[in-house]
Amino acid sequence: xxxxxxxxxxxxxxxxxxxxxxxxxxxxxxxxxxxxxxxxxxxxxxxxxxxxxxxxxxxxxxxxxxxxxxxxxxxxxxxxxxxxxxxxxxxxxxxxxxxxxxxxxxxxxxxxxxxxxxxxxxxxxxxxxxxxxxxxxxxxxxxxxxxxxxxxxxxxxxxxxxxxxxxxxxxxxxxxxxxxxxxxxxxxxxxxxxxxxxxxxxxxxxxxxxxxxxxxxxxxxxxxxxxxxxxxxxxxxxxxxxxxxxxxxxxxxxxxxxxxxxxxxxxxxxxxxxxxxxxxxxxxxxxxxxxxxxxxxxxxxxxxxxxxxxxxxxxxxxxxxxxxxxxxxxxxxxxxxxxxxxxxxxxxxxxxxxxxxxxxxxxxxxxxxxxxxxxxxxxxxxxxxxxxxxxxxxxxxxxxxxxxxxxxxxxxxxxxxxxxxxxxxxxxxxxxxxxxxxxxxxxxxxxxxxxxxxxxxxxxxxx
RNA sequence: UCCCCGAUAGCUCAGCUGGUAGAGCGAGUGGCUGUUAACCACUUUGUCGCAGGUUCGAGUCCUGCUCGGGGAGCCA
Numbered sequence: 001x002x003x004x005x006x007x008x009x010x011x012x013x014x015x016x017x018x019x020x021x022x023x024x025x026x027x028x029x030x031x032x033x034x035x036x037x038x039x040x041x042x043x044x045x046x047x048x049x050x051x052x053x054x055x056x057x058x059x060x061x062x063x064x065x066x067x068x069x070x071x072x073x074x075x076x077x078x079x080x081x082x083x084x085x086x087x088x089x090x091x092x093x094x095x096x097x098x099x100x101x102x103x104x105x106x107x108x109x110x111x112x113x114x115x116x117x118x119x120x121x122x123x124x125x126x127x128x129x130x131x132x133x134x135x136x137x138x139x140x141x142x143x144x145x146x147x148x149x150x151x152x153x154x155x156x157x158x159x160x161x162x163x164x165x166x167x168x169x170x171x172x173x174x175x176x177x178x179x180x181x182x183x184x185x186x187x188x189x190x191x192x193x194x195x196x197x198x199x200x201x202x203x204x205x206x207x208x209x210x211x212x213x214x215x216x217x218x219x220x221x222x223x224x225x226x227x228x229x230x231x232x233x234x235x236x237x238x239x240x241x242x243x244x245x246x247x248x249x250x251x252x253x254x255x256x257x258x259x260x261x262x263x264x265x266x267x268x269x270x271x272x273x274x275x276x277x278x279x280x281x282x283x284x285x286x287x288x289x290x291x292x293x294x295x296x297x298x299x300x301x302x303x304x305x306x307x308x309x310x311x312x313x314x315x316x317x318x319x320x321x322x323x324x325x326x327x328x329x330x331x332x333x334x335x336x337x338x339x340x341x342x343x344x345x346x347x348x349x350x351x352x353x354x355x356x357x358x359x360x361x362x363x364x365x366x367x368x369x370x371x372x373x374x375x376x377x378x379x380x381x382x383x384x385x386x387x388x389x390x391x392x393x394x395x396x397x398x399x400x401x402x403x404x405x406x407x408x409x410x411x412x413x414x415x416x417x418x419x420x421x422x423x424x425x426x427x428x429x430x431x432x433x434x435x436x437x438x439x440x441x442x443x444x445x446x447x448x449x450x451x452x453x454x455x456x457x458x459x460x461x462x463x
Numbered sequence: 464u465c466c467c468c469g470a471u472a473g474c475u476c477a478g479c480u481g482g483u484a485g486a487g488c489g490a491g492u493g494g495c496u497g498u499u500a501a502c503c504a505c506u507u508u509g510u511c512g513c514a515g516g517u518u519c520g521a522g523u524c525c526u527g528c529u530c531g532g533g534g535a536g537c538c539a
Contacts, residue, residue: 035496035497035498055497109473114475231539235538236464239538239539336535386538
């Protein structure tokens with residue numbers, strides 16, 4: 001079905017259009033080369049990273065003086081296969097209409113710009129080659145996530161954005177309120193009276209959809225969330241954003257070992273999809289961002305992930321004689337340098353580390369028989385360390401209650417969470433994956449602010 | 464939040480032991496019969512991040528602040 005009068009450039013460059021066919025294209029001028037008797041316009045319409053070269057054989061007859069970099073134009077003409085240095089097909093212009101002029105103070109001129117500068121003009125940067133590729137890649141990989149789960153009969157669920165709990169330690173919440181911040185209603189004690197707020201209680205933006213996913217998994221079987229997630233942490237790094245997209249599958253009747261197989265499959269599926277279905281984007285990343293990218297992805301697809309317990313990992317690190325900045329001690333969390341040593345130096349492939357000390361993990365993770373460790377898993381990959389974290393959930397009511405008491409949690413507030421353990425409880429497992437993190441890994445892009453169109457970070461919510 | 468580095472033309476940067484600012488790119492004008500990071504010639508460009516201080520004199524030295532980058536922590 002063709003809804004539009006215009007022909008898209010990706011259809012032209014990927015050879016879906018016959019030679020000498022008349023076409024109408026519309027797009028933005030990337031660059032132009034004009035001589036007395038011939039002019040060339042490179043047009044990009046956002047459908048592909050490739051520009052269509054438009055050849056103007058009699059420049060005097062066209063409004064070229066109104067066309068600058070960034071202008072939007074409509075061109076009628078015919079296609080022609082050529083032996084060009086950069087292109088195998090180009091377009092001979094017969095009619096050019098300027099849709100929107102772009103004065104020469106347009107900042108996206110024909111030159112390279114740093115990512116730092118482009119962040120300051122996030123409203124225009126999607127028009128650059130790299131950010132165009134990133135945004136199309138993001139779209140394709142979103143589809144890959146859904147495709148993977150839908151093909152396996154997982155149900156896509158929508159966890160609430162506005163919530164009351166913080167999933168116990170997942171992170172600081174952004175407050176949601178309709179109060180006048182200068183004059184909120186107060187109790188006699190002087191404390192703010194949230195019972196008079198919009199929802200009748202304190203609310204915030206979700207830091208994780210996991211708890212709600214557990215509820216739906218215990219009804220629908222296998223489910224996944226894929227939605228925005230918010231953390232009000234004062235994190236200033238290249239891989240943290242205050243608003244990001246997280247993928248959280250949750251499976252009923254599934255133990256940790258079964259889930260680990262799924263995690264490995266999921267990662268390999270996404271990598272394979274990128275190489276096959278986002279070939280243009282991966283080629284761009286490999287050429288322009290990181291020359292090893294495709295090789296790295298291929299090697300991970302072909303590798304068998306290593307499996308090791310936390311306790312074994314500690315032993316490996318202690319025997320390594322590596323000079324770590326942070327000490328290696330059973331009971332302490334693994335630092336980034338430890339994780340990277342395991343996956344890069346020791347195993348030289350992705351590693352699944354399981355059964356962490358319960359003291360350093362969340363209350364909902366299933367306690368092992370030793371009563372010291374829980375059925376948690378972190379998937380570590382070279383270059384970044386942890387990319388996925390998950391666990392088998394504690395399905396035994398008494399054990400979970402005891403664990404929550406140890407953490408001084410208010411059990412009444414989590415009555416609904418305990419109810420699914422009271423009635424027809426089942427073993428279940430789930431994990432979380434930051435979508436931007438996987439996009440960074442796939443693309444080689446080094447900063448999360450360049451992977452999400454309009455990044456929200458501490459001190460920055462522009463556009 | 465902590466540690467390190469930085470802020471000079473639209474962009475990327477140079478600017479020595481303090482003496483009032485320069486290049487490349489971009490942009491403009493002209494030229495050029497197939498260019499493709501086009502090419503050639505000429506032209507254009509500044510509250511040196513902000514506020515104090517030292518000095519005869521500060522882009523340069525000192526203090527504070529703001530913003531940006533890298534790393535760490537928190538985490539996905």
